[in-house]
Amino acid sequence: MKPINILLIEDNPGDIELVREGFRQAKVTNEIRVIMDGQIAWDFFDQLQPDNIPDIVLLDINLPKVDGIEILQKIRSAEISHNIPVIMLTSSEADEDVTRSYDERVNSYVTKPVDFVKFLTVIQSLEDFWLSVVKLPTKC
Numbered sequence: 001m002k003p004i005n006i007l008l009i010e011d012n013p014g015d016i017e018l019v020r021e022g023f024r025q026a027k028v029t030n031e032i033r034v035i036m037d038g039q040i041a042w043d044f045f046d047q048l049q050p051d052n053i054p055d056i057v058l059l060d061i062n063l064p065k066v067d068g069i070e071i072l073q074k075i076r077s078a079e080i081s082h083n084i085p086v087i088m089l090t091s092s093e094a095d096e097d098v099t100r101s102y103d104e105r106v107n108s109y110v111t112k113p114v115d116f117v118k119f120l121t122v123i124q125s126l127e128d129f130w131l132s133v134v135k136l137p138t139k140c
Contacts, residue, residue, distance in 0.1 A: 004030040007054035009041045009071060010089070011063050015112060015119075019058065019089075022123025038066030045074045048081055058126075059106075061090040061097055069097075072104045087126060 006023070010016050016034055023030055033054065035041045041063070057075065061068035068088065075081045088101045088109045101109050110126065113119045 005053075005055045006030050006032045006058060007035065007044075007056070008032055008058045009035045009038075009063065009068070010058070010060045011036045012060075015060075018116070018119045019123055022120045023127060025120065025124065038063035038068070038071060041071050042066045042074055045071070045078065045081055048078070050080070053080065054084060057084055057086045058089045059086055061088060061092050061101070069100050069104060072101065072106055076105050089126075 008016060008019055010019070013036075016036075020032060023032060035044060042065075059068045059071060063071070068090065072086055072088070075084060075086055085107045086105075088097075088106045089112060090097070090110075091112050093111050098109050110122060113122060
């Protein structure tokens with residue numbers, strides 16, 4: 001099976017490690033690229049080329065410099081990236097953030113649990129659904 005290329009846009013080192021551990025425990029062949037800054041994520045999608053398109057994006061809302069909603073808008077506005085599945089993985093439970101995310105065509109909105117075991121369960125659930133059940137778009 002071909003490795004799944006996951007782009008994690010997250011500024012919290014602890015959450016990054018939890019995501020990595022969750023996928024490690026799920027034993028899915030994948031590559032996780034991490035971007036820890038909203039501006040760097042913006043620039044990544046601004047310069048996106050066919051050979052580095054992620055299969056799926058895990059995106060936090062609360063990022064330094066450029067927030068996750070703006071990154072989502074950037075992803076959806078470009079022909080090369082508009083159909084990449086984007087999962088908002090964030091600590092925000094605000095109804096406004098949920099609504100704005102879906103208004104900008106996020107594929108799903110998941111709130112990060114504070115509890116370590118629950119966090120790993122969430123990541124494994126994402127893996128089960130998005131990487132095992134769902135058929136992802138073919139890259140050009």
